[in-house]
Amino acid sequence: MTKLSVNLNKVALMRNARGGGRPNVLRAAKACVSAGTDGITLHPRPDGRHALAQDVIDLKEWLPVELNVEGNPFEGPSKTDGYAFPGFMEILRQTRPTQATLVPDATNQKTSDHGWTLDNNEVQRLMPFVAELQELGCRVSLFMDPDPNAIKRAADLGVDRIELYTEMYARAFESGEAEQELSRYADAARVAQVLGLGVNAGHDLSLENLQTFLEAVPNVLEVSIGQALISDALHMGLAAAVKAYQSVLKNSAPVSNGE
Numbered sequence: 001m002t003k004l005s006v007n008l009n010k011v012a013l014m015r016n017a018r019g020g021g022r023p024n025v026l027r028a029a030k031a032c033v034s035a036g037t038d039g040i041t042l043h044p045r046p047d048g049r050h051a052l053a054q055d056v057i058d059l060k061e062w063l064p065v066e067l068n069v070e071g072n073p074f075e076g077p078s079k080t081d082g083y084a085f086p087g088f089m090e091i092l093r094q095t096r097p098t099q100a101t102l103v104p105d106a107t108n109q110k111t112s113d114h115g116w117t118l119d120n121n122e123v124q125r126l127m128p129f130v131a132e133l134q135e136l137g138c139r140v141s142l143f144m145d146p147d148p149n150a151i152k153r154a155a156d157l158g159v160d161r162i163e164l165y166t167e168m169y170a171r172a173f174e175s176g177e178a179e180q181e182l183s184r185y186a187d188a189a190r191v192a193q194v195l196g197l198g199v200n201a202g203h204d205l206s207l208e209n210l211q212t213f214l215e216a217v218p219n220v221l222e223v224s225i226g227q228a229l230i231s232d233a234l235h236m237g238l239a240a241a242v243k244a245y246q247s248v249l250k251n252s253a254p255v256s257n258g259e
Contacts, residue, residue, distance in 0.1 A: 007226025
């Protein structure tokens with residue numbers, strides 16, 4: 001069965017909007033683990049907009065399931081509005097997550113929107129990071145478009161897995177034109193697997209499009225899902241939260257008439 005890794009970046013984003021510890025990333029992770037998730041994903045970015053370095057450290061100290069940490073290995077130490085980012089590789093050195101997913105996103109990029117091309121420059125720059133992470137005991141995955149030629153270069157680089165970037169499929173699914181995209185992803189997954197790479201997938205996968213994707217794309221080991229899952233959790237759990245607050249109010253001291 002394909003494993004689920006829940007991305008909690010949106011929980012951290014909501015927390016950061018107000019400061020403090022609500023909602024709490026560790027509490028959210030515990031709820032996910034209790035519900036049966038196979039892993040937790042965080043993507044700490046240099047600007048500290050959502051998951052922070054400390055979130056990764058806190059989860060690693062407690063987490064009884066796999067921890068997947070995503071980010072750009074070329075991002076070094078920096079400071080943004082008082083937040084000191086220690087550098088992506090330094091976070092991984094401190095925490096040694098189960099899996100490190102290397103993503104080619106720019107510092108101010110809104111969200112991940114493309115995979116590695118693995119031209120000669122990227123390969124040469126990535127090579128020492130891949131070797132170091134594997135020495136640390138991390139499984140290394142590269143965020144990739146469904147491009148067989150680039151995937152072949154990923155295998156040459158010696159990584160353990162690729163994560164197929166699935167936004168193109170998700171958009172095609174919404175427009176009712178998923179068949180051609182599914183064929184591309186299925187072909188890419190087969191190429192990866194023939195080359196000995198494990199295949200993960202993520203980005204804009206949802207309750208609506210996930211089953212169709214997994215039925216068409218063979219042997220996907222793991223999906224990382226955040227935006228859709230956290231959105232669904234809000235809708236599925238909002239009624240229960242309102243009822244819980246109403247229960248507290250009903251059991252509180254009554255309000256005097258006219259007050």
